[in-house]
Amino acid sequence: MNNVKLSDRLQLVLEQVPAGSRLADIGSDHALLPVAALESGTAVSAIAGEVNPGPFDAACKGVAEAGLGHKIAVRRGDGLEVLQPGEADCISIAGMGGSLIAAILDRGQSGGKLEGVKTLALQPNVGEDILRRWLLGNGWVLTAEHILEEDGKIYEILTAVPEDPAAGLTNEQLYAEQTLGSGLVCGRDLLLQMGPLLLQKPNGAFLSKWQGEIAKLEGILTSLSRSELESAEEKRNKIKAQITTISEVLSCLPKDKL
Ligand code: SAM
Secondary structure (H helix, E strand, C coil): CCCCCCCHHHHHHHCCCCCCEEEEEECCCCCHHHHHHHHCCCEEEEEEEECCHHHHHHHHHHHHHCCCCCCEEEEECCHHHHCCCCCCCEEEEEEECHHHHHHHHHHHHHCCCCCCCCEEEEEECCCHHHHHHHHHHCCEEEEEEEEEEECCEEEEEEEEEECEHHHCECHHHHCCCEECCCCCEECHHHHHHHCCCCCCCCCHHHHHHHHHHHHHHHHHHHHHCCCCCHHHHHHHHHHHHHHHHHHHHHHHCCHHHC
16 A cells, blocks of 8 residues: 655656666655655665755654665665665656756766666656756666646656667667657757657647746847847847747647647
């Protein structure tokens, strides 16, 4: 039975954890995710990693209150330094910026902490493109991308596994040019920015996110319009091109799915 009530966002992260996993949840805060992973029978054991003292104490408390101290180890440390190589087969990192998640993975990989890890379940709050770029550059291939709106915020969840050409899991295939409905060609940069799998299965949250991005870019354009500097003109042109590209993508999306 699942006693902890997760937000829709964390529930979706939990759904990316394969059954029978030894989970490491980094930046665990109250340890809600590892507790739910054990209570639901998804994970067989877990490590809850926290760098900051307050959230570390909250994680210890959450695990003790759930009576799961024999299954979940709460460890204090920076990123994957709380793990020994081979200790976890699934790592979740949720609720941080994409560049921080990428930096944690990068340092962990250099220290051999990704050895034996079969699944990464990642939920960047911002900077999804930075994280996709890290995965692409480090031999991890996305197997799922989700986007959802909760309490007025939009979240993306990226699930990745090691590249496996024999199983047809390659980044070359994932990031091959995609042609959308009206013939618009999406190259690698656009796929990294918007999500190669999200573009194949867009939903209402995807549309909201990118309509919001257009609105932000239009705001920047308005503030830049007051400047007569040559550099401002260059920036304006770049932003206009971005708005045009995003608008073109949005106009190609299948309307029945949004
Ligand atoms: N993962 C939970 C969630 O998604 O609801 C909590 C997210 S909370 C916004 C981010 C947590 O990450 C904080 O508790 C913070 O202390 C922790 N954190 C930030 N940098 C970290 C790092 N380098 N290593 C471990 N934990 C970190």
